[in-house]
Amino acid sequence: MSKVIVHSLFSEFDIDLFKLGKHFRLYEKFGSHIVTVNGVKGTYFSVWAPSAKSVSVIGDFNFWNENEHQLNVRWDASGIWEGFIPEVGKGNIYKYKIHSHHNGVITEKADPYARRYEHPPKTASVVWEDSYDWKDSEWMKKRKKNNAIDAPFSVYEVHLGSWKRKIEEDRSLSYYELADELVAYVKKMNFTHVELMPIMEYPYDPSWGYQLTGYFAPTSRFGYPEEFKLLVDKLHQNDIGILLDWVPSHFPEDGHGLGFFDGSCLYEHPDRRKGYHPDWKSLIFNYGRNEVKSFLISNAIFWLDQYHADGLRVDAVASMLFLDYSREDGEWEPNIFGGRENLEAIDFMKELNQEVYRSFPDVQTIAEESTSFPMVSKPTFVGGLGFGMKWMMGWMHDTLLYMGKEPIHRRHHQNDLTFSMTYAFTENFLLPLSHDEVVYGKRSIIGRMPGDEWQKFANLRLLYSYMFTHPGTNLLFMGAEFGQHDEWNFQGSLDWHLLQYDYHSGIQNLITDLNKLYKENPALYEKQFDAEGFEWISYDDYENSVITYVRKGHNDKEALVIACNFTPVPRKDYRIGISMKGTLKQIFNSDDTKYGGTGNFKASKIKIESKDWHYRDYSAEITIPPLGAVVFKFDK
Template structure:
């Protein structure tokens, strides 16, 4: 052993928390930490490898030779190996060489807790620390109101590698470049939040970041960790929240990753029926192992704590919830009660959400969950999973299916459109038009719209207006706001050049204005997850394919009236029932000429009559433009 000193960051209390699955700040202990021991500066290393007979730190400082810097195993049967190596500092490249007691296997592993990783395809860890001085104190003090469930939530989903590229250099933008260009664009477009597809280090570009090997390191593809902090800081300084995609559902089998870490199934479940994902050819975490649970919850807390993230969108929740997910009979085993639910994963998710909201009550967790599993976004004390919000996959599927139909047939399928309101308030739903809807041959969003070019874009404007006025928060994947015709390709930049064309620039303009409308009017967000925030006026005019509804604020004066026409036939002298007397004032029209529409519109003030209609005492006659939605306000 050469120049390794016995040293520890762990107290007996830390070890007890780790063993019981209750240590949620493991990143402060595990990994590589620059420190000083007896007046000598160096780096403390610690790693969990309970089945190892020896663990060596190998790296550029010892020519990658095993045994020169061998760590000490703790006496307390925690399985932790640790030690202090003098004169090793920031920028040193390293891995752990683990000699297993299990079949004499030897592995070379990246540090699970590394703060920085080498640029792929290189796979080693890098000793790193930064003393970044955050300048988002104003945001952090007031973000509770921005991230609250009664606040506007309009999210722009982004894949950093393909949002915009330096064409002449054939490269993606850096974190620093994004902190200028992406931030200014999102601010101009009036989105409230950005959601980043996974930025944790990943080896394989076509995975889009969903196959993670460096859970505590922002990918080095775009710069250093502190440069990623600059991007987040700039978003916050411009009153834009940031949601990070987080993947606790599975991890890849790459030799330097978490799989078979110490020669055994350490992080993954040893039973392939629970530990291997057949769809993604990846490994599934062992949620019943306390140390793994601590690793995952610590990782979630890390991004909220060290990177000031405003929330986590948790990927593939359904795959964690169910033992039979994507498995045939005989490929899974029931739980102890004979059911298909993964009880250990459910417990993990509840503990995750409890700790997130305990430590960071001004953030949100959002579940990407595609089934009817109950109470995903209800508090754990009521028996729920404890997420703040859940993606409304049913709305997305039914709505896109409806819009793909030729308008002449829509009268037979109006229930596809209105069905979402039968369950809209069973969860705190977020309406997603995400990256998953514009890949793998599904076509772009505009590509699904029927009709000629004018009708396609009118349909798209109608879809977006319906989405923004439907109860719930909103998420739109990059490129959708341009009306991009091509499917998303992670290797290419968005087709920014199409903005020279009127219809495409009109789509960009309407998204901006919808964001303004959404943020300006409390009726669209104050009660977006409550039955108190919505009321039908008419949902049964199948023949004309028209629906009308009220979005309600806490104050009656804030209520909005929304009327949608899903056919290319303008509806003139169309009477709707109304909740009160006064004048009907048009606020928004998706058919406006500034968006590329026909310009069919209403007069600036429409007198409300005392005439019963739609079971209401008051009503008015309006014009509904072709393939359009109109938003009104009542002026009493």
């Protein structure tokens, strides 16, 4: 006989919202919750399994015997099974054993809402609660300003398992260790935000975390949930925001995961044309099912609410938007209007963003989206998807293609460099040089640069200088900030030993100063998504492979003049048009010796002459170093 006591955390209103797809705090109800019933302490369990004939909680407290603790199905046709088990508490290990109505199928599943899981390769859920005492109140008060679209937003992308390892112990750093070492490093490098590749529990290391089974639990690989909160807290105490990679696009078929959960296609779409991803061999959520939509939006809210995340970078948005994504003719079915858009997924993303910004107006959602789908980062009330920002994949592709060419050929490809400005303000773009660009034979970023060693590093300095002064926010994957030669290896550590060499430490110094330049000059961020914040001086000097432009904020007198030379030939006495009188003061030079440059092409103050040039009334002669970039400010 079952030793489960009838108990519920659900009100009738909760159930109505759940059925309608409008309950966005399901983590407060589903899963395992330590409670006291009639003076007895124990754990309340609840799980959604509408196709189940019976559901049992099996675990270390009942010798995994399915006959000991059978849950009760609710009377309201919600498909929810629930009940209270006395004397089960924090640290107990469990799963749900489900007998299905469908062909006698039996499944053993981890709890979709569990707050902690066993360390992989073990797969059971763990009853857990923590009472972490947050100390980031100062950050939380001001983060709306720090996370705003008119604030500096420079992101350091990190894979926690391979950022730094304890070589002698052959292990990654723990959340506790990262709270010291990673936080101190990011602060030293002047990044404004850290983006973590998925830290939700996942079974397979080579997936890098993008195939999730535990959507509501930080992975146990690096420690306990409260230790992950400590990492977030320490970042905030040091004025660093944290973004989490979030994966609502697909999930793996692992036996303990969401797939075929109760013997039916519960979370995944039952039509394989919509429910199976051929590239990733994974299952696709059924975005048209209300309860699934509630699950996903509740999960997004959970990380913002319970873990104080400053934003979510939403993975693989393009795969969600289009029914024919990665499919051949005949492998997909058009929508009701005959189009290729996934209307249910589009509605889900709009509702997701509406709820996120309604509940947390001081965070950002960022779409990793690679197509020309319109208005991804525009508000839903004007027909957009409602994201705060979108990755600028076109800029990344075109710029890396251009930078990979020998300088002698670049004059034939100037359009690759300048084309991004034709669409730069159609979205709120984030410029990414992410982990995807340094794996699978693509080579490292420094490995793509042509020329001898000096030219490779000069090209890299130039690329980063152009990136940080281009409109938009930016993201750099770990290792790229010091010019790591090898492709990223998720099983190893970054090649920190390279910092003993001047060229590599020079790149690190460059990124530190570019972040500082970005944060200290409003011209680079106040109008980073506004066409008024950018002005070409000259984009058509392809013979010299030089581009010059102006970045502007709210105060025109704080404008910056940027010049980039994409050849190894120094451009001396290079005249550029200027819109105002006065003098120019050089505030950045990528050829500085502390970055590994020559230091031979310095300039202090440059007089602006009353000589018209580039359709402007004034002009000045500047020197642009070989494979270099310089930034000037108007001297008051």
